[in-house]
Amino acid sequence: MSSLPNVLILVMDTARAQSLSCYGYERATSPNLDALAADSVLYEQAIAPGCWSLPSQMSLLTGLFPAKHGAHELHLSYPHHYPTMPEVLRETGYTTFGISPNS
Known part of the structure; x- marks a missing residue:
C-alpha cells in the first residue's frame, strides 16, 4: 500500500x-x-494564465505559461513535448486518471 x-x-x-x-x-x-x-x-x-479554458488548463497541468506550452488561441492543441503533472505523478508511483468531456 x-x-x-x-x-x-x-x-x-x-x-x-x-x-x-x-x-x-x-x-x-x-x-x-x-x-x-x-x-x-x-x-x-x-490568477488564470489564460482567458479561456484550454490555455489555463494546460498551464495548470504543465506549470508553464501559454506562450511556452503553445496551447492558446493560435494553436488549439498541446504540442506534447512538455511533461504534464499526471505524467510526473505517475512516474513517482501514483496511479493517475482523468475524466473530461473535452478532447
Whole structure:
C-alpha cells in the first residue's frame, strides 16, 4: 500500500468562487465541495494564465505559461513535448486518471 498523499485536481469551467459557500457565499450552494474543502487545501487567490479554458488548463497541468506550452488561441492543441503533472505523478508511483468531456 502506498504512503503517497492523495491528489485531486478538480477543474470546473465557469464556476465562480463568489457563488460557492466554501468561499463564503451565504447560501449553501455547494455542500459536497464544502465537505471536500474542509479537509483539503483551498486556494483563496489564484490568477488564470489564460482567458479561456484550454490555455489555463494546460498551464495548470504543465506549470508553464501559454506562450511556452503553445496551447492558446493560435494553436488549439498541446504540442506534447512538455511533461504534464499526471505524467510526473505517475512516474513517482501514483496511479493517475482523468475524466473530461473535452478532447
